[in-house]
Amino acid sequence: MTSDEPVLEAVGIVKHYGSVEALRGASFDVRAGEVVALIGDNGAGKSTLVKCMVGAEQASAGTIRFDGAPVWFSSPTAARRAGIETVYQDLAVAPDLDPAANLFLGRELYRPGLLGMLGMLDKAEMRRRARSEFDRLGIQLQDMDVPIGSLSGGQRQSVAVARSVVWASKVVFMDEPTAALGVVQRERVLDVIRRVRDEGIAVVLISHNMPEVLAVSDRVEVLRLGRRVARFTAADATLEDLVGAMTGALTQEDAA
Structure with missing residues (x-):
């Protein structure tokens, strides 16, 4: 169920790279239990805004609120801890x-007692928990014992998505999660996104695939030239609406 208040909100974000102004007062918000697509043409400022929200970049001006309180994440590691x-x-x-x-990369489990103190991993427990998490997310893998590089593109993508959503308690950002996937593989990844949303996690989808955006998102926010220029309820929006907002043909006065 969607919360009334944003779990993560950016207000009036400005970002300069020397004389270049990548963000010109950009705003964005996402609530728990919803998928919000962040779209815009190349150079609109999507990646820069996301980097500011997750601590990979520091904004030049503006406010970021997390659970209603102003916050600046010093790094992606700080954002992950939150x-x-x-x-x-x-x-x-x-x-x-x-x-x-x-799945446990950077969060490895160690054997209990002296063996763990000596740095021995608890591979059996990590595999048991991984199977449980993959089952929970509806991810079916051909083989749990092979290097991930030998799996299909869709399965590798599903594992990458799972690694983030398993550890996220508040928000997951997904940058083009279905890029270069076939139709069946794409739908499996989109199903994982829906499952994560239904568990009450806020999902931010960055994508150039407009039909996919309309299919999986609850809301759509559009950036153009470093500012938010439109906001849509996905169920009420059309492909023409999204393209018009991205190109400037359609404007909304209350989008800022």
């Missing part, structure tokens, strides 16, 4: 490790 995870377009998976090891 329950915010990001699935990047390049996946950043370790191709030589199996799915369970990828």
